[in-house]
Amino acid sequence: MPPLESLGRRLMFKRILIANRGEIALRVIRACRELGIETVAIFSEADRDAPYLQLADEAICVGPAKAADSYLRIDRVISAAEIGNVQAIHPGYGFLSENSHFAEVCRSCDIGFIGPTPEAMEAVGDKNSARDLARKAGVPTVPGSDGLVSSEQDAVRIAREIGFPVLLKATAGGGGKGMRVAANDLSLTSAWQQASAEAQAAFGNPGIYIEKYVERPRHVEIQIIGDTHGQVFHLWERDCSTQRRHQKLIEESPSPRLPQATREAMAAAAVRLAKAAGYFSAGTVEFIVDQQDTFYFIEVNARIQVEHPVSEMVTGIDLVKAQIRVAAGEKLDFRQEAIVPRGHAIECRINAEDPAANFRPNPGRIERIFSPGGFGVRWDSHATTGYVVPPHYDSLIGKLIVHQPTRQAAIDTMIRALKELRVAGIATTVPLHLDVLANSAFHEATIDTTFVERMLAG
Ligand code: MV4
Numbered sequence: 459m460p461p462l463e464s465l466g467r468r469l470m471f472k473r474i475l476i477a478n479r480g481e482i483a484l485r486v487i488r489a490c491r492e493l494g495i496e497t498v499a500i501f502s503e504a505d506r507d508a509p510y511l512q513l514a515d516e517a518i519c520v521g522p523a524k525a526a527d528s529y530l531r532i533d534r535v536i537s538a539a540e541i542g543n544v545q546a547i548h549p550g551y552g553f554l555s556e557n558s559h560f561a562e563v564c565r566s567c568d569i570g571f572i573g574p575t576p577e578a579m580e581a582v583g584d585k586n587s588a589r590d591l592a593r594k595a596g597v598p599t600v601p602g603s604d605g606l607v608s609s610e611q612d613a614v615r616i617a618r619e620i621g622f623p624v625l626l627k628a629t630a631g632g633g634g635k636g637m638r639v640a641a642n643d644l645s646l647t648s649a650w651q652q653a654s655a656e657a658q659a660a661f662g663n664p665g666i667y668i669e670k671y672v673e674r675p676r677h678v679e680i681q682i683i684g685d686t687h688g689q690v691f692h693l694w695e696r697d698c699s700t701q702r703r704h705q706k707l708i709e710e711s712p713s714p715r716l717p718q719a720t721r722e723a724m725a726a727a728a729v730r731l732a733k734a735a736g737y738f739s740a741g742t743v744e745f746i747v748d749q750q751d752t753f754y755f756i757e758v759n760a761r762i763q764v765e766h767p768v769s770e771m772v773t774g775i776d777l778v779k780a781q782i783r784v785a786a787g788e789k790l791d792f793r794q795e796a797i798v799p800r801g802h803a804i805e806c807r808i809n810a811e812d813p814a815a816n817f818r819p820n821p822g823r824i825e826r827i828f829s830p831g832g833f834g835v836r837w838d839s840h841a842t843t844g845y846v847v848p849p850h851y852d853s854l855i856g857k858l859i860v861h862q863p864t865r866q867a868a869i870d871t872m873i874r875a876l877k878e879l880r881v882a883g884i885a886t887t888v889p890l891h892l893d894v895l896a897n898s899a900f901h902e903a904t905i906d907t908t909f910v911e912r913m914l915a916g
Contacts, residue, residue, distance in 0.1 A: 469786045469787050469788055470493065470494075470495065470782075470783070470786050470788070471495055471544075471545040471546045471570065471782070471785075471786055472495065472496060472545060473495065473496040473497070473498065473515070473542070473543060473544045473545060474486075474490060474495055474496075474497060474498070474544050474545065474546045474547065474548055474570075474572070474782070475497075475498040475499075475500065475535075475538060475539045475542050475544040475546070475547045475548070476497060476498070476499050476500065476514070476547075476548050476550065477500060477529070477535050477547050477548065477549045477550065477553065477554055478500075478529070478548070478549060478550030478551070478552070478553055478555075479500075479501065479502070479505050479508070479529065479550075479851065480508075480510075480840050480851070480854065481838050481839055481840045481854060481855075481856060481857060482550040482551055482762070482764075483499055483510060483514075483550065483840070484510040484513065484838075484839075484840045485778060485838055486548045486550065486778055487499070487510070487513050487514055489776065489778040489779045489782060490782070491513075492779065493779060493782060493783075495782070496515045496516075497513075497514040497515050497516075498514060498515065498516045498517070498518060498538065498539070498542035498544050499511050499514035499516070499517040499518070500517070500518050500519070500520045500528075500529070500535060500538050501517055501518070501519055501520070502519070502520060502521055502522060502523050502524075502525070502527075502528035502529060502850075503519065503521070503522050503523050503528075504522075504523035504848040504850050504851075505848065506519065507846070508840065508845070509840070509842050509845060510840040516542055518538040518541060518542055520534040520535060520537075520538055521534055523848065523850045524850060525553065525850065525851065529553045529554070530553055530554060532554065532557075532559070532560050532563055535547070535554065535560075536563060536564070536567055536569070539564075539567070539569050540567075544569065545569065545570055546569060546570030546571070546572055546782075546785060546786070547564055547569055547570070547571060547572065548572040548778075548781075548782070549571070549572065549573060549761070550761075550762065551761050551762055551763055551764060552852070555573065555760075555761040555762075556579060556583060556759075556760050556761055558576040558577075558579040558580045558583060559576070561573060561574075561575065561576040561579055562576040570785050570786070571785070572739070572781055572782055572785040573739045573740075573760065573761060573781075573785070574737050574738055574739045574741065574760050575736070575738075577736065578735050578736050578737045578738070578760070579760045581735045581736070581737075582735050582737065582741075582757075582758035582760055583758075583760060584629050584630065584665075585627060585628075585629045585630070585631065585632060585667070585757055586605060586606055586629040586665060586667045587629075588735075588755075588757060588758050589667065589755065590605065591731065591734050591735055592731050592755040594734060595727075595730045595731045595733075595734040596727070596730060597727040597728075597730060597731050597755045598727070598752075598753060598754050598755060599669075599754055599755050600669040600670050600672060600746075600754040600755075600756075601620050601669070601670045602616070602620055602624070602667060602668045602669035602670055603616045603667045603668040603669075605667065606629060606665045606666060606667055607666050607667060607668055610647060610650045610651075613626070613646060613650050613666075613668060614643055614646060614647075616668050617640065617643075617646055617668060618643075620668070620669075620670050621670065622640065622641050622642055622646075622671075623639055623640060623641045623670075623671040623673075624639070624640050624646070624668050624669065624670060624671055625637055625638070625639055625640075625668070625669050625670075625671040626638045626639075626640065626646075626649050626650060626653040626666050626667075626668055627653075627666065627667055627668075627669060628653065628656070628657035628660070628661060628663070628665065628666060629657075629663065629665035629666065629667060630657060630660075630661035630662070630663035630665065631657065631660075631661065632757055633704055634703075634704035635660065635704075636653060636656050636657050636660060636661065637653075638650075638652055638653040639671055650666070653666050654666055672746055672748050672754065673748075674749065674906040674907065674908050675746035675747060675748055675906060675907055676697060676699045676713070676746065676747040676905075676906050676907065677697070677698045677699050677701065677744070677745075677746060677747075677907050678695050678696070678697050678698075678699075678713045678716065678724065678745050678746075678747050678753065679695060679696050679698060679742045679743060679744045679745065679759075680692050680693075680694070680695050680724055680725050680727075680728035680742065680743045680745070681693040681694070681695075681696065681740070681741075681742055681766065681769040681777070682728055682729060682732050682737075682740070682741050682742070682743060683739070683740050683741075683775075683777060683780050683781070683784070683790065683792075684732055684733075684737055684738035684739065684741075684784065684790075685738055685783075685784040685788065685789055685790045686738055686784060686787055687789045687790075688733075689789070689790055689792075690729050690732045690733050690737070690738070691729070691790065691792050691794050691797060692725040692726075692728055692729050692794070692797070693769040693772075693773045693775060693777070693797060694711060694712065694721065694725060694769065694772065694773070694797070694799050695711060695712060695713050695716065695721060695724060695725065696709050696710065696711045696713070696765055696768055696769060697709065697710050697711070697712075697713035697714065697716070698765060699905050699906055699907050699909065700894060700900070700905060700909060700910055701907060701910060702817070702910045702911060702914070703911075706764070706765065706807065707806070707807055707887070707890070707891070707894070707910060708804060708805065708806050708807070708891065708894060709765035709768050709804070709805045710768060710802065710803065710804045710805070710865070710868075711768045711769055711771075711772045711799065711802070711803050712772070712799055712802065713747075714865055714903035715903050715904075716747070716751070717751055720747070720751050720753060723753070724745055724753050727743070727753075727755070728743035731743055731755070731758070735758070737758075737760070738784055739760075739781055739784055739785065740761070740762045740766070740777050740778075740780065740781045741758060741759060741760050741761070742758065742759040742763055743755065743758055744756045744757050744758070744759060746907075749906075762777060762778060762781060764807065764854070764857065765805055765857075766778075767803070767805055767836060767838060767857060767859045768803040768804065768805045768859060769803075771801075771803035771836070771859060771861035772799040772800055772801060772802070772803050772861070773797050773798075773799060773800075774800070775792070775797070801861055801862055801863045801864070801868075802861070802862060802863070802864055802865040802867070802868040803859060803860065803861045803868065804859070804860050804865075804868045804869065804872050805857050805858065805859045806857070806858045806872060806876065806887075806891045807854060807857055807887070808839070808854070808855055808856045808857065808858060808879070808881075808886050808887055808888060808891075809852075809853040809854055809855065809886065809887045810822075810847045810853040810854075810855050810884050810885070810886060811853050811885065811886070811887055812885035813885075813887055813889055813890040814885070814889070815885075817887075819849065819853045820847075820853070820884045820885040820886075821846075821847040821848060821849040821853065821884070822846065822847060822883060822884045823844065823845075823846045823847075823883050823884070824841055824842070824843060824844065824845045824846070824847065824855075824881060824882070824883045824884060825843070825844075825882040825883035826843050826880065826881075826882040826883070827841055827842060827843050827845075827879075827880065827881050827882070828878070828879065828880040829879065830858060830874075830875035830876070830878035830879045831875075831878075832874075832875070832878075833871075834860050834861050834862050834867075834868075834871050835858070835859075835860055835871065835875045836858075836859040836860070836861070837856060837857075837858055837859075837875075837879075838856060838857045838859065839855060839856025839857065840855075840856075841855040841856055841881075847884060855881070855886065856879075858872070858875055858876065858879065860872045860875060865903070869895055869900075869901070872891075872895060873892065873895050873896075876888050876891055876892055876895070877892075893913070894910065894913070897913060899913075
């Protein structure tokens with residue numbers, strides 16, 4: 459008997475390739491199983507023995523350990539898709555997920571891409587163009603330059619106009635890469651030199667724009683999902699302020715202390731922007747929120763994100779299944795008014811890093827693992843006893859997600875589950891999470907994006 463969900467769905471893919479690894483590869487395999495879709499996994503030589511590969515219907519090697527020679531090789535991934543005889547590719551997050559050229563190659567090979575179109579990806583992938591689009595859609599942006607800044611002289615003139623401190627951002631950057639703060643004319647000169655050189659070197663695109671620097675913001679993002687029939691829905695917000703050096707540590711939904719009117723305005727703004735960009739599939743519209751609860755658009759993430767489970771838990775919507783369905787051309791049968799957040803969800807990212815040694819990556823063999831469970835607990839992980847965490851990729855070994863009626867109950871369950879999780883053989887970020895969850899600022903939710911670094915400093 460095929461799963462009930464696959465009956466009567468003539469549009470649906472029969473077989474898809476997952477162009478990713480680790481927990482997100484497993485997450486997609488699970489969604490496919492429930493939809494009655496066969497899966498082809500790919501792996502590098504470093505992942506050859508990874509247990510989750512056994513859960514796919516087929517697994518194909520795409521090259522050596524180095525991502526640039528395997529998971530990032532468009533030619534090899536497409537060859538695997540041809541050999542695997544799939545109708546579509548799910549890119550997961552990272553790797554090729556936001557590469558519009560890859561999405562275009564899929565299209566020209568007549569392979570479905572489980573994500574937005576290359577055109578939508580480009581419109582939001584260039585940060586300056588996304589900001590332009592936001593303004594045209596009536597989405598608040600941070601006061602700043604009207605487009606790219608062409609010279610140091612222009613930069614000084616604009617910075618004086620908007621007032622210091624300012625932030626120089628690379629239009630090809632994102633996630634904090636290629637940003638420089640400047641407090642006055644003098645520091646702007648060196649910030650300009652560094653930012654433009656870095657943008658050219660790192661992204662091959664020297665474009666820079668300037669924004670007023672918002673001090674100690676919160677990071678709040680809106681989850682959206684759209685279909686190819688012009689519908690875009692939002693799944694409310696996630697607060698990702700608990701981060702260190704642009705690496706998110708804890709995400710939660712709802713965002714504590716966010717006024718309901720602000721939440722509603724942000725969600726509506728995110729949907730307007732997605733519609734203006736012709737965006738479908740899953741995506742995230744990222745905002746910063748200042749101390750006065752004023753919100754500003756920052757950037758769009760054109761992929762499923764690591765932290766998507768917290769939105770799934772509070773809304774009851776399986777985002778990966780929805781992503782696959784809309785890529786196959788199905789119309790989402792949601793009603794926005796029926797997407798009502800229920801309770802509170804928190805996710806802790808468990809990384810193979812040693813918080814006692816400046817978060818040094820700690821790859822190696824997991825001698826033993828005991829996975830947490832019980833009421834309100836979800837453990838999304840590919841790690842098993844005997845699994846060797848390879849040193850070549852990001853160090854995420856699992857995501858611990860809890861869902862409870864209130865934030866306080868969610869914190870209590872998270873502490874219980876973190877203590878239940880036992881990983882022997884390698885150091886993990888569990889102790890750091892326990893410290894954060896015991897912190898009064900976290901309890902009072904008076905935190906911003908500088909909270910963890912201030913906590914660790916003193
Ligand atoms: C900002 C900002 C303050 N003012 N823009 C960093 C990542 C990138 N997505 C946007 N980022 C920021 N943009 C203005 N005009 C502060 C940050 C920022 C930040 C944002 C979200 C989460 C964590 C952060 C940590 C440091 C700085």
